[in-house]
Amino acid sequence: MTEQQNRWGDLTGVSLTKGHGTGNDFVFVTDPDTQLDLTPELVAAVCDRHFGIGADGFIRAAKTSAINPGVEGADDQWFMDYRNADGSISEMCGNGVRAFVEYLVTEKLIDLAEGERVQIGTRAGIKTVGKTETGYAIDMGPWGFIDGDAARENGSDATVSARGLHTPRPALSITMGNPHTVVMLGSDGKLDGLGLETAPKVTPTPPEGTNVEFVVTEEIEDTIAETGETTIGAIRMRVHERGVGETLSCGTGACAAAAATRFWGGEDAPDEWLVYVPGGTLAVTFVLGPDELEHVVLAGPAEMVGKVVLV
Structure with a gap:
């Protein structure tokens, strides 16, 4: 051989x-x-x-x-x-x-x-x-907060440092069956300028590691459904996956990013989201599951x- x-x-x-x-x-x-x-x-x-x-x-x-x-x-x-x-x-x-x-x-x-x-x-x-x-x-x-009530009350439970950011940013830890840390940025320029060839530093350090999603909100027109006007939210996302590095897309990351953005948006935030990733577009919808918990439905090619x- x-x-x-x-x-x-x-x-x-x-x-x-x-x-x-x-x-x-x-x-x-x-x-x-x-x-x-x-x-x-x-x-x-x-x-x-x-x-x-x-x-x-x-x-x-x-x-x-x-x-x-x-x-x-x-x-x-x-x-x-x-x-x-x-x-x-x-x-x-x-x-x-x-x-x-x-x-x-x-x-x-x-x-x-x-x-x-x-x-x-x-x-x-x-x-x-x-x-x-x-x-x-x-x-x-179901999706959930890794740090439970503390994260829900404070709106964040970690900080993230990354190449291209001058200061650490607040972040929210979300579980989709695997761990995620979501960071909201203020502009496309900040998102595009990130150096994700280097793993972001998350504080406190997650014991099992984490996927880190960076997002910015996007404008999208309201769509008209048969039942009336339905607002769809939209975000752009880049992600550094644990054990991999930056990837063109992350399905659980898109769900976590939409969940965090929706939480930050308050009660009026929509239940349907488009998540634009470098590799395409994913759709994320929040629905009531058979267990009476809020489930996340992910759709894409x-x-x-x-x-x-x-x-």
């Missing part, structure tokens, strides 16, 4: 697929029974943009029964076994779920027509994904790009 083959380990000769959701890109592999040894070093090598395939994350399509034995219906349910580009395991990825379902459809592992839904296992719980005309919509579940076999 050559040194290069040694590098790819269990993935040597395995067919991998590259796909993305609004520029947030992933490498996919089908491994229902989790027989492949996906070490952090192997995943990081595959995701390397110069010496590997290149991606923001690595996703294994496994059966829930192989990840969490004993779960009801696990034998028939697909599980998104997600890893960041550095090989670390992450709880959730909103763009990843959409792209994962598109991968399952493309590989004929599931059938999903427009208007139909499928349940996907993740480390942040089961997510329901529906096929839309232009992509997929996911019930991401996803597509597969091509296949590769490591040699």
